[in-house]
Amino acid sequence: MNHSTSEATGLDPAVLRDQLFELWNGKDLLSLHCVAIQGFSKLYEPLEALLTILESCPGKQKGRSHTLAFQILTEFQTWVKEHPQVTLSSKPECEALKLQNRALCLLTDTHGGFIENLINIYHLGSVDPAVLRLHIVRLQALHCYKEAAVLCIKFKLQTDMNMEEMCVPLILQDKLSLAESFVTGHHHLEQQLVTLLDSWCHPSFTVDEISRRFPHLYLSKHCMGLIKPKILSKHVVRLVEKFNIEQGLCPNALHKRRLDSLRFLMYKRFVEKSMTEENWSDHVQYVVSDDHKLQIKLVEMLVQYCGLRTASQWSLKYNISRNQLPFGVWDMQQSLPPHLQQICDSAQTEDWIPSQLHRQRFYQVPLAKDKVHFVRTVEDLQRCRNILLKDGVTVGVDMEWQPTFGCISNQQVALIQLAVFDQVFLLDLCANGFCQHPDTIGFIRSLFSHRNISKLGYGMTGDLKCLLATWHQLLEEPLKMEGVIDLLQVHQKMQSSKGRRIQNGPKGVLVGENSAEKGLSLLVQQVLGKPLDKTEQMSNWEKRPLRISQIRYAVADACCLLDVYSVLSSNAAHYGLPADLSSIFSSHSEKSGDKTPKEKKQKKQTLGQEECQGAQRVSPPRSDTEKGLLCGENPSENAPLLPPQQLRVVCDNMLQGLGRYLRCLGVDVVMLESTDDHRRAAELAHMEGRVILTCGQPFQSLRSQVGEGRCLSLDCSEKAKDQAVRVLRHFNVQPTPSDIFSRCQACNSDQYVAVPREDMVKMLTQKGFLQDPDTDTDRSQQTSRQQEEENCGDILTTSATPELPRYALQCRWALLSELDPDTMTFPGGAPIQLHTVPPTLLQRIALFYVCTRCGKVFWEGSHFGRVLSMFQEVLQIADGDADSVTQHH
Secondary structure (H helix, E strand, O other): OOHHHHHHHOOOHHHHHHHHHHHHHOOOHHHHHHHHHHHHHHOOOHHHHHHHHHHOOOOOOOOOOOOHHHHHHHHHHHHHHOOOOOOHHHOOHHHHHHHHHHHHHOOOOOOHHHHHHHHHHOOHHHOOHHHHHHHHHHHHHOOOHHHHHHHHHHHOOHHHOOHHHHHHHHHHOOOHHHHHHHHOOOHHHHHHHHHHHHHOOOOOOOOHHHHHHOOOOOOOHHHHHHOOHHHHHHHHHHHHHHHOOOHHHOHHHHHHHHHHHHHHHHHHHHHOOOOOHHHHHHHHHHHHOOOHHHHHHHHHHHHHHHOHHHHHHHHHHOOOOHHHOOOOHHHHHHHOOHHHOOOOOOOOOOOOOOOHHHHHHOOOOOOOHHHEEEEOOHHHHHHHHHHHOOOOOEEEEEEEEOOOOOOOOOOOEEEEEEEEOOEEEEEEOOOOOOOOOHHHHHHHHHHHHOOOOEEEEOOHHHHHHHHHHHOOHHHHOOOOOOOEEEHHHHHHHHHHHHHHHOOOOOOOOOOOOOOOOOHHHHHHHHHHOOOOOOOOOOOOOOOOOOOHHHHHHHHHHHHHHHHHHHHHHHOOHHHOOOOOOHHHHHHHHHHHOOOOHHHHHHHHHOOOOOOOOOEEEOOOOOOOOOOOEEEOOOOOOOOOOEOHHHOEEEEOOOOHHHHHHHHHOOOEEEEOOOOOOOHHHHHHHHHHOOEEEEOOOHHHHHHHHOOOOOEEEOOOOOOHHHHHHHHHHHOOEOOOHHHOOOOOOOOOOOEEEEEEHHHHHHHHHHOOOOOOHHHHHHHOHHHHHHHHHHHHHHOOOOOOOOOOOOOHHHOEEEOHHHOOOOOOEOOOOOEOOHHHOOHHHHHOOOEEEEEOOOOOEEOOOOHHHHHHHHOOOOOOOOHHHHHHHHHOO
């Protein structure tokens, strides 16, 4: 058969393309397969015809996980295996090169299978690297940065390309993970990427530097959000660990993380007052270390939070020069007597038996001090083995590690507490040579793998993570877990049963009946009558010797597990638990991990109605594709209204707007920072009895970490206001006008102090914000009126008379006398934000309201009416509120 006859009898590629496109649109993949296999055999030049078909295929269609081009290429790859004679090597070199160049131009679909098939069929790996580089540069010029990076990785050309030109556009397109893949395995590129990100964390860095370096890149508002130091520093610390890079290469990110940690410590000590002076001092010294800038910053913060004397003592400790000290510190230094010029040593003699007040308030260690044994040597460990590694023994297990406040990711265990009924063993992993001794690792393996030894813990996921960071051998040969009983799951079961018995709220909200205790401390209080003393929880567990209070805390955390388990086992029905507590764990295992791949696939196919465990729609569905889902337990239809104050939630960092609206309506809301890992939401849910509000991918992992009905998923594409309405309806919460602004929108506090106009004038004058009120008022009236409107977004009442606002009964009120008249700070250390008060307000505002936690100042304004209008569909309006509602509409 001659050439012209063959061409005439061959199938036209366009005809085959149209046939396949019709079947593709009809979703008839079986027929498409048959037609494709038959059609490829009828093509005169299959390799050339395939390119012709692919070049004219439509792009990705809505709702499709891949393209028609990918489907055709997959079918061709199947067909060509049965026709080995169809290969590029059978073509003349010049013809093969033309086909390869055409195939290169199709490498814009980033589907891995598409690229791989095209490379294999047309032998693109054999193309001259210079030609490949030229093609990649062409893709960059077309702003196809993702496609260019994927091809670089496929062809292993990373070292031939400029790292910044490849990675910077990816980072600005929120594709940092692809940039990581680009540099992975090339240590010098890994270092360059980390150094680049760290340079963006420098205080003097501006986006103008990126614009000058890459003038063709469009820096949108979203881009700006991706390169904030707070977010970048988190990525830098993570990559330093991932790539095993020397921390000295990223000084800016580490400084930023340490500065954030220092601010956190100041808040915990002087605002929240939840940290002892000893623990605070230990952690501050760890965080500040030898960073001179942080040492200066510490002194500046101390002036603000607790005065000149303490600031002077720390400035002397770090030998800060006079010209770097805040005003007044040098003079205070000179006036301090010698015995006050040094920081007091936190070490002090303590009794094993605490004070009577402590014994009345908290759970007590049921052992004498001589029953607590430190295990620091192999000989000590042998005595521990002889007692613990026996059939039938029940062991309370807890671990402590040094808090790093995000400065580094992996935290290694410093102390392991192992309690039996009459004694406790403390494995001191900081003892020289003990941690990495083979006998120590062997003991841990034996203990956790022994089926006939019951190991009690509470929330052991974090413990096991730190164990893996401590012993990398456990990654190479995974730790076998047998006989482990996590009381967190028992606690969740208790709360679930309690939620069904109590009808005044949704499951998981009233877990503590307004108790301040969380987590294990709450469980101990519920079962044993008194909570744990958690004061030493955030201790420096790597510092030796440990204080008596630390040892007592560590022993109590392990012993209480035995006591709780004993009580629950003997009276399970009283706590709504099955008689056999181990059945809780077996049923949990059956639900989560004992399905075959086939069963899991079948379950996935049946999710069309449920979407997720416990899912339901909270409004009538508009269509099958409506995204307005809340995933959680459906509240009882007969349940009474829930006051906003009793709904306690944690919003992940994608729902900040929702969190602010809920706070505005009186709901107790904790909001994750943008740098917080999503797992932090699960920790807060466990510790504080909160419901998680999330959206997107994190829901799948978060809901598995908390009790049923404790994790709700929302549609991120909805407006925050609409999300808030959905949440309120889901929990049957109907706020009243008196709930509006009963919580500070900035910090979630529900405590205010009322400041009359006369006192506010005195404060402003004293701090230099008001030198001539009358003159200033006339001159800046127009400017400050605009500023007032901006601040009125947080405003509280509509009455200009000096009376407490309508939400007075829904929050707590502090006395103005508690304010320090010299520093203008509250007992927690927060200064009043006087700089936010425009002078013109003083003429017509009789009463100001100040949050005692953060110092934010509020006053009357129009925002109250806007909130009424926005949420009128869920507000519960009483007769007495009718007038105020009407006047704001």
